[in-house]
Amino acid sequence: MSNSVLPGDKIAIIEEYEAGSNACDDGHVVRATVIGESEVDKKNRLVNVKNNKPISIPEKDDIVIGTVEAVMGSMIAVMIKYINSRPVKSQVECICATRNIRKKNVALVKDLVKLKIIGHLNGAIHATIQDPELGVLFTKCRKCGMGVKPLRDIIKCVECGWTDDRKLSNDFLKTDFLKVRE
DSSP states (O other): OEEEEOTTOEEEETTTOEEOTTEEEOSSEEEESSSEEEEEETTTTEEEEEOSSOOOOOOTTOEEEEEEEEEETTEEEEEEEEETTEEOOSOOEEEEEOTTSOOSOSOOTTOEEEEEEEEEETTEEEEEOOSTTOEEEEOOOTTTOOOEEEETTEEEETTTOOEEEOOBOTTTTTSOOHHHHO
16 A cells, blocks of 8 residues: 655554654554655554655755745745755745845845855744845846846846846856756
């Protein structure tokens, strides 16, 4: 017996089987704790969940690169694309507080940003953008969508001349990050 399960799915009742790896019992039933395939060991009366694709979760002090998915009043939500320069496909997001940064627009939706993970709290991954090497790596003009160039601490559109405020990384436009955007 093998089937796909999600965290929290009922696999068996505790009178029949005990929880094995990646499973737990809640006093009544055995439930999956990870995404995977449930496997029943009838000889040992155990239920295990085999997880072939572990999710990449960044840890404290990891450097992540990702795309801004949402901008709220005092924070941004970022879809993580790279953890310590290694690509990930886990579709994990982190949040980054922006209230202590003296910029009108720290980053906008679809900007590519570099962040440092500061911890995990209440089921969310928290990051910072305050260090000089952290910030926006790639952005476009929000008025016409064309390329921009840095001018001191702002950016200026090469097409329409629009200027905008962003928290730019020291690495802004130094490397070809276009392939990350695909």
